Amino acid sequence: MSKRIPVGVSNRHIHLSVQHLIALFGEGFQLTQLKPLSQPGQFAANETVTIKGPKSEICNIRILGPVRGNTQVEISKTDTYVLGVHAPVRMSGDIVGTPGLTIIGPKGEIMIDQGVIIAKRHVHFSPEEALEYGVVDKQKVKIKSLGERSLIFDEVIARVHPTYALDCHIDTDEANAAGITSGDQVELIAD
């Protein structure tokens, strides 16, 4: 039986801590929702910032809400060359030893000393979906995209949690290499 999963392509974005949100947007500022994301409770905010590395800067970096414990910047490998920041491939939250950069908002500018990552490809599952697809949390799985740039993604991490909904998250480099876009379907393949 084919095990299909919808794709969500993550463009470069940022998660902010409440302290950093205040430093960039001012005391008492609240993010406002542009649109909900596939994961329940998560949203793309109307607000954006500029990020600046040793080589150049990139504007209009979308903030994803709500605020988090730690600020985290997720960029593509292509972006790392533009910025001059050598970010490693990491799972979200695993930021120890990663590089920092400068973040510029309308009310202030901060320098973070860590938190810049290339997100490791992963699939979100609710516990019920994990059961149906036969995977457990943190399991490495393979997914396959179809078409003229068909790819089999190895080293995809299954993430299982009651707050998750079925979605395969890859970044823009991965989506472009596979010739797929948000809303396309990929297939979970057994080893």
Place this chain on the structure above:
Amino acid sequence: MSKRIPVGVSNRHIHLSVQHLIALFGEGFQLTQLKPLSQPGQFAANETVTIKGPKSEICNIRILGPVRGNTQVEISKTDTYVLGVHAPVRMSGDIVGTPGLTIIGPKGEIMIDQGVIIAKRHVHFSPEEALEYGVVDKQKVKIKSLGERSLIFDEVIARVHPTYALDCHIDTDEANAAGITSGDQVELIAD
């Protein structure tokens, strides 16, 4: 037995016809060699041009020599969004029905009405190498990259010709998605 193949990552580049070379650089102009490429007789030139689409332009597009029968621009999917040019995935030379764009050189500017492609991933083999690796010209093969962004590239075209040398050509999106770079090795895998 493992069948390893070196990787050559193709950054955006352009091949020019002699007429277009003259239009951009002036009568009697000859390309000068910056460095040889993996394929015998092919070279990266010192000369570059700017390419311009409806949305924006990209400077410093490397010219690859020698001149060819038809001008061809090879860009990544990422570049297509920057330029606003909807290039299809094609094998080199297969440019009928592809979009054009504006090319700007030091002595002139031209508009081509076709020739912009995203290069389809392929592997060059000499006839001896094809025999050793068990492939024939135009065969679809799979190649696998290793590491934390391991990918299996499906839909890879084998190209066999006496003027070719063993090299797997992918573009920057594909290299970034796989976390590999020129000179890394990939593996040919049997179906």
